[in-house]
Ligand code: PEP
């Protein structure tokens with residue numbers, strides 16, 4: 001088992017990594033087409049993913065294709081289009097470097113350099129990419145063990161790079177229904193052992209768009225720092241990975257399911273109503289659990305001879321919540337929690 005390759009904590013890395021925003025508490029969402037295909041395609045995708053709440057634009061200009069006859073990417077023209085998309089949207093750009101001879105060129109345009117699965121053990125490329133001074137996203141090899149994956153990160157770190165992002169994208173197994181098998185257990189272990197942020201790529205893992213929402217939810221529940229999702233304006237016409245790319249509407253609904261869709265992106269009264277209904281359902285469930293806890297604490301206070309009403313405790317609760325009120329005014333926080341604590345007191349009095 002490889003040892004710890006980085007002593008960095010998420011607290012220390014916050015704010016770095018090419019502006020991706022790790023450590024903010026919100027997952028990093030890299031989204032965009034598998035390949036940059038045209039100006040219209042990449043600009044429309046960049047604006048669509050940005051509006052839906054993505055935090056980075058991911059697109060390939062140099063593509064590692066199984067057949068040399070398949071579309072190989074637009075090369076430098078694609079990099080220029082990515083830079084224009086960044087200028088228009090403000091999204092940092094993540095793109096793959098396939099070959100050491102392109103490294104300087106790709107580094108001029110990219111905020112994060114991606115090393116693809118097929119190059120995970122291209123040790124000379126790993127050493128070179130580690131010297132560039134930009135964050136590197138290292139995708140797990142098609143059949144790499146944890147130890148091999150972490151060993152590869154050490155080559156990048158040896159070049160001076162401290163900003164390595166690991167990306168689990170599924171491994172080869174006997175299963176053929178999916179393109180690869182998403183290996184969340186090793187993603188969790190890689191994060192724990194290396195201390196580096198881990199991104200999950202359900203698009204290449206599943207190879208089919210129908211599984212992406214559930215796998216994305218599972219990845220975030222398992223503690224992944226973010227997702228990489230392939231998004232294309234017309235997936236069925238994509239020049240690469242047509243079966244796994246989401247269209248704009250499907251990406252938006254994925255972001256809504258993950259509760260990452262910015263509220264400002266909701267365009268209709270009905271849309272806002274359904275968001276409010278969803279939030280109310282969640283709040284009701286939480287309030288019911290809070291009242292259960294109140295009932296129980298009422299019993300425990302009675303057993304311990306304590307008074308139900310503890311004004312100091314209520315004051316502390318309010319102070320803590322007002323201090324962390326995310327965009328809510330102190331008056332709003334007080335009004336809501338005074339009502340909640342009033343109910344809680346009545347529940348405790350009945351329980352005691
Ligand atoms: C990609 O991210 O575009 C890609 C080719 O993925 P992988 O290297 O994981 O196959």
Ligand code: MN
Pocket residue numbers: 034035204230240241
């Ligand atoms: Mn792809």
